[in-house]
Amino acid sequence: MKNIILLGPPGAGKGTQADLICDLCDIPKISTGDMLREAVASESDLGLKVSNILDSGGLVSDEIIGSLIKDRLNMPDCENGSLFDGVPRTIGQAEQLANMGIDFTHVIEIHVDDQDIVNRMSGRRVHPGSGRNYHIEFNPPENEGIDDISGEPLIQREDDKPETVLKRLNVYHEQTKPLTDFYKNLADKGILIFYKVDGSESVETVFKNISDNL
Numbered sequence: 127m128k129n130i131i132l133l134g135p136p137g138a139g140k141g142t143q144a145d146l147i148c149d150l151c152d153i154p155k156i157s158t159g160d161m162l163r164e165a166v167a168s169e170s171d172l173g174l175k176v177s178n179i180l181d182s183g184g185l186v187s188d189e190i191i192g193s194l195i196k197d198r199l200n201m202p203d204c205e206n207g208s209l210f211d212g213v214p215r216t217i218g219q220a221e222q223l224a225n226m227g228i229d230f231t232h233v234i235e236i237h238v239d240d241q242d243i244v245n246r247m248s249g250r251r252v253h254p255g256s257g258r259n260y261h262i263e264f265n266p267p268e269n270e271g272i273d274d275i276s277g278e279p280l281i282q283r284e285d286d287k288p289e290t291v292l293k294r295l296n297v298y299h300e301q302t303k304p305l306t307d308f309y310k311n312l313a314d315k316g317i318l319i320f321y322k323v324d325g326s327e328s329v330e331t332v333f334k335n336i337s338d339n340l
């Protein structure tokens with residue numbers, strides 16, 4: 127059983143690595159970012175509530191995230207573990223997940239410098255249906271602007287504008303980065319394995335460094 131958390135700033139490559147790790151470990155990806163974007167796209171009550179928060183680069187409340195995760199974990203595909211992509215994002219969320227009884231086995235921090243993140247985000251393209259990520263230079267699709275699997279068009283995310291990326295980075299440093307110490311403390315007690323990888327390497331090298339430790 128593997129329950130893995132991917133920590134790291136926006137654009138560090140969490141979603142990209144999450145898909146590869148899920149294939150390797152045969153576990154589902156739980157991405158609160160993807161779940162919230164689906165809610166916005168379907169114009170559900172939740173989507174209408176969180177749409178402005180996502181577009182502005184702020185964080186959705188811990189209560190909303192807790193209830194999304196609780197519902198998702200009740201699905202049978204999570205029985206043998208899960209990959210948590212972009213969640214938890216606050217100490218409050220980490221405490222909620224602990225109270226749900228999830229035994230995390232690995233916490234992987236993907237580190238990329240802020241300036242590299244800003245440069246990276248302008249080239250990101252996303253398949254809205256699946257959340258699959260590409261980069262026009264570093265990880266391009268086979269055909270420009272088209273998803274490799276579905277053949278559908280790729281889009282640029284609203285929150286990838288440079289000013290919103292800067293806000294997301296600030297939010298990360300203030301509210302999410304403290305989670306590294308939170309989980310390092312648990313690793314020091316032998317409760318889980320924590321390690322940090324250099325996310326500025328190629329997608330393949332980052333994945334090799336992650337999978338060597340899993």
Ligand code: AP5
Pocket residue numbers: 134135136137138139140141142143158159160162179180183184185186187191211212213214215219246247249250251259260261262264265285294325326327328329330332
């Ligand atoms: P979310 O979707 O989780 O966004 P994020 O954490 O900001 O991360 P990103 O998806 O932007 O980046 P990533 O690290 O996955 O990188 P990627 O692989 O795409 O959340 C969006 C919003 O939802 C939040 O701002 C918040 O409002 C809300 N939200 C979500 N979860 C929440 C929570 N728990 N609590 C509260 N609010 C929440 O890669 C980025 C680009 O780089 C791509 O183009 C990719 O192809 C490219 N790339 C990847 N790896 C490499 C590499 N090694 N070299 C070069 N390019 C690379």
